[in-house]
Amino acid sequence: MKLVIVNSGVGNVRSVANMLKRLCVEAEISDDPRALAAADALVLPGVGSFDAAMRRLRASGLKSVLDDLAAAGRTPMLGICLGMQLMGEGSEEGQEPGFGWIGGEFKRFQTSDGGGELIRIPHMGWNVVTVQNDDDPLYAGFTHPPRFYFDHSYYFVPRDAKVAAVMARHGVDFPAGVRQGLLFGVQFHPEKSHRFGFRLLSNFASFAAKHAVDAVA
Numbered sequence: 001m002k003l004v005i006v007n008s009g010v011g012n013v014r015s016v017a018n019m020l021k022r023l024c025v026e027a028e029i030s031d032d033p034r035a036l037a038a039a040d041a042l043v044l045p046g047v048g049s050f051d052a053a054m055r056r057l058r059a060s061g062l063k064s065v066l067d068d069l070a071a072a073g074r075t076p077m078l079g080i081c082l083g084m085q086l087m088g089e090g091s092e093e094g095q096e097p098g099f100g101w102i103g104g105e106f107k108r109f110q111t112s113d114g115g116g117e118l119i120r121i122p123h124m125g126w127n128v129v130t131v132q133n134d135d136d137p138l139y140a141g142f143t144h145p146p147r148f149y150f151d152h153s154y155y156f157v158p159r160d161a162k163v164a165a166v167m168a169r170h171g172v173d174f175p176a177g178v179r180q181g182l183l184f185g186v187q188f189h190p191e192k193s194h195r196f197g198f199r200l201l202s203n204f205a206s207f208a209a210k211h212a213v214d215a216v217a
Contacts, residue, residue, distance in 0.1 A: 001209040004039035007031040008062060010053040011045030011083065015191040019198065025205045033065040041208030042066075042075060045191075046082025050106075050154075051094030053082055063099070070101045074215065076182045076208045081152060084178065084185030091154055102180050103159035109171055119171035122153040127188075129166040129176045136165050137207040138177070138184055138200055146196050148176070148188035156187065182211070 003020070005013045005027050013029050020027040027043070028035060036042060044066070046053055057063040069075045079087045088098045091106035109121050129146050131139045139146060146166070155174035158164060164175035165184070178185045184204065190197030 001040045001205075001212045002038065003027045003041045003043065003205065003208060004035055005029045006036065006042055006044045006062065006066070006083075008044070008046065008053060008060070009056050010048050011080070012047060012191070013045055016043055016045050016080065016201075019191045019201055020205065023198070023202050023205060025201075031060060031062065033061050036062065036065050037069065039075060040212040041204070042069070042077045043080065043204075044077060044083035044086070045080045046086060047151075048082060049094065050082065050085060050091045050098075051096040053086060054094075054096040054098065057086075067099065070099065070183060073181055076204070076211055077184065078204050079183075079185040080191070081187060081189055084187055085152075085154065085156070087178070087183060087185050088156060093154055101183055102163055102178055102185070104157050104163075106154040107157050108154050122151055123155075123170040124151045125149065127168050127170065127176070129168045129188075131166050132164055136179060138179070138186075138203050139166065140203055141199060142196070146200075147193070148186070148190065148196055148200075149192040150176075150188045152187055 007029050087101045088104050089100045090098050092108050163178045163180050165179040166177040168176035176187045190200045
């Protein structure tokens with residue numbers, strides 16, 4: 001299986017690659033459109049500004065390649081943090097449109113939940129997530145409620161609530177992870193989430209490897 005980590009210039013790709021290496025999963029870091037098009041699975045990390053990320057992806061030619069792959073619906077993709085946000089239609093953080101693969105937009109957390117509780121922004125640190133579907137391959141095999149490390153100021157408001165794979169709470173209940181077909185997104189950082197992140201990335205690699213075998217069978 002060929003797994004490629006998209007080097008968009010706005011993500012901590014090395015941390016993701018190191019975690020996958022511990023799993024004995026070979027992952028290539030690339031910004032070559034040809035490498036992305038030939039991949040069996042892709043990981044799209046990201047941190048920082050929504051607009052800057054979209055502009056960089058468009059200028060590099062990677063956006064059109066990723067759009068084609070998403071439209072074809074044959075390549076598993078995992079968006080991490082900003083990478084998940086880019087999968088949506090847009091964000092209150094900026095003016096650029098997102099990929100629009102998954103319907104919905106990202107809203108900024110408010111400093112109060114409306115009931116007097118003050119909310120810290122950004123949502124930073126560990127938080128528990130609630131799995132919405134026991135059959136979701138990304139969250140299989142957890143022996144305890146999964147806990148992941150978050151660092152974000154915007155949360156997803158989907159057009160269709162069914163895309164929410166896991167939910168978390170920070171003043172409001174929000175999708176901490178999404179799935180639509182072969183598109184997966186996580187708002188948290190699995191590469192910083194120790195054994196929980198290790199399990200999730202292992203699950204994604206296993207799912208992608210099985211999908212690659214099934215595709216040629």
